[in-house]
Amino acid sequence: MDTDSEFAIEVRGLVKRYRGSRGQAGIEAVRGIDLSVRRGEVFGFLGPNGAGKTTIVRMLCTLLPITDGQARVAGVDVVKNPAEVRRRIGVALQEVGLDPRQTGRELLELQCGLYRVPRPAARCAELLALVGLSEAADRTVKTYSGGMRRRLDLATALVHEPQVLFLDEPTTGLDPASRATVWDEVRRINAAGTTVFLTTQYLEEADQLCRRLAIIDDGRLVADGTPDSLKAKLGSDVITVGLRPDEHQAARDALAALPGLDHVTDAAEGLAVYVGEGAAAVADVVRLLVEAGIRPGTVSLARPTLDDVFLASTGRRIEGGTPEAAA
Ligand SMILES: Nc1ncnc2c1ncn2[C@@H]1O[C@H](COP(=O)(O)OP(=O)(O)OP(=O)(O)O)[C@@H](O)[C@H]1O
Numbered sequence: 356m357d358t359d360s361e362f363a364i365e366v367r368g369l370v371k372r373y374r375g376s377r378g379q380a381g382i383e384a385v386r387g388i389d390l391s392v393r394r395g396e397v398f399g400f401l402g403p404n405g406a407g408k409t410t411i412v413r414m415l416c417t418l419l420p421i422t423d424g425q426a427r428v429a430g431v432d433v434v435k436n437p438a439e440v441r442r443r444i445g446v447a448l449q450e451v452g453l454d455p456r457q458t459g460r461e462l463l464e465l466q467c468g469l470y471r472v473p474r475p476a477a478r479c480a481e482l483l484a485l486v487g488l489s490e491a492a493d494r495t496v497k498t499y500s501g502g503m504r505r506r507l508d509l510a511t512a513l514v515h516e517p518q519v520l521f522l523d524e525p526t527t528g529l530d531p532a533s534r535a536t537v538w539d540e541v542r543r544i545n546a547a548g549t550t551v552f553l554t555t556q557y558l559e560e561a562d563q564l565c566r567r568l569a570i571i572d573d574g575r576l577v578a579d580g581t582p583d584s585l586k587a588k589l590g591s592d593v594i595t596v597g598l599r600p601d602e603h604q605a606a607r608d609a610l611a612a613l614p615g616l617d618h619v620t621d622a623a624e625g626l627a628v629y630v631g632e633g634a635a636a637v638a639d640v641v642r643l644l645v646e647a648g649i650r651p652g653t654v655s656l657a658r659p660t661l662d663d664v665f666l667a668s669t670g671r672r673i674e675g676g677t678p679e680a681a682a
């Protein structure tokens with residue numbers, strides 16, 4: 356068993372076919388996925404409803420049989436040694452299954468018992484503090500908000516100090532403040548040494564939390580890399596300059612000399628200048644305009660968003676890509 360691998364998760368040619376029921380055709384929910392997640396990373400799986408995110412998480416957690424391909428998690432083959440994989444991972448699934456009549460502390464202690472954690476009372480106190488639930492620990496779970504339940508669920512997944520933590524849509528359905536708290540907990544858990552693999556439908560979540568991410572659509576990986584590298588592959592940053600309509604042509608002529616210029620289009624109140632390295636080009640844009648006797652009213656720089664990456668990769672915008680849109 357290889358425990359020294361630099362990878363927390365290694366997946367090759369992963370396939371899942373669900374059998375059809377009552378004469379219905381089966382569906383191939385995962386269509387041959389390759390993936391490597393380094394130890395210590397927060398890795399994100401971004402995709403719309405039905406993309407195959409939960410199916411992959413369940414296969415990696417040994418909760419669902421693999422149709423084809425290989426997967427190693429925490430250095431262990433999920434097909435050959437599922438029990439050892441389960442000892443090394445923590446899982447918080449999309450549907451939170453907490454008994455509402457028990458207190459947060461009771462639920463955590465129960466989980467410690469299941470994993471035979473030594474000194475359970477001390478471990479529970481430590482985890483409650485980690486997820487910010489020390490104050491609420493002795494209240495029943497039915498009095499918890501959605502965000503508190505998610506945080507308790509995170510804590511239960513951590514009792515046995517897993518090497519890899521799987522989170523399936525950890526913030527779906529939460530309000531913005533609770534979402535930010537869960538993000539903080541995930542960062543803290545990762546800083547304490549746990550590799551995190553999370554799925555999300557939220558572009559902002561992937562951008563904020565993940566060092567690297569893969570975009571999945573219809574069971575296939577369509578792009579992967581760091582959020583910045585994915586955006587950079589789209590090429591251009593855009594500098595928008597505010598101009599009077601009678602200045603447009605002179606400004607276009609002046610900007611033709613801009614190093615790294617891709618193209619210029621009309622914008623709402625001026626011109627949009629597409630360039631490779633926007634931050635470096637801002638000063639040149641202003642200088643060229645001023646030299647041509649034009650003083651732009653405003654200058655702003657925007658980078659492509661992950662939404663643009665998704666659009667470029669799939670030809671569609673991700674639905675419900677912001678929590679507000681999903682709500
Ligand atoms: N038990 C099952 N039997 C048959 N088909 C299934 C089963 N579970 C999921 N599917 C199908 O597999 C595809 C992928 O589903 P999955 O739940 O993995 O998507 P997801 O990316 O997690 O979506 P969501 O964002 O809605 O949670 C979908 O078409 C779904 O209908």
Ligand SMILES: [Mg+2]
Pocket residue numbers: 408409410449523
């Ligand atoms: Mg899902």
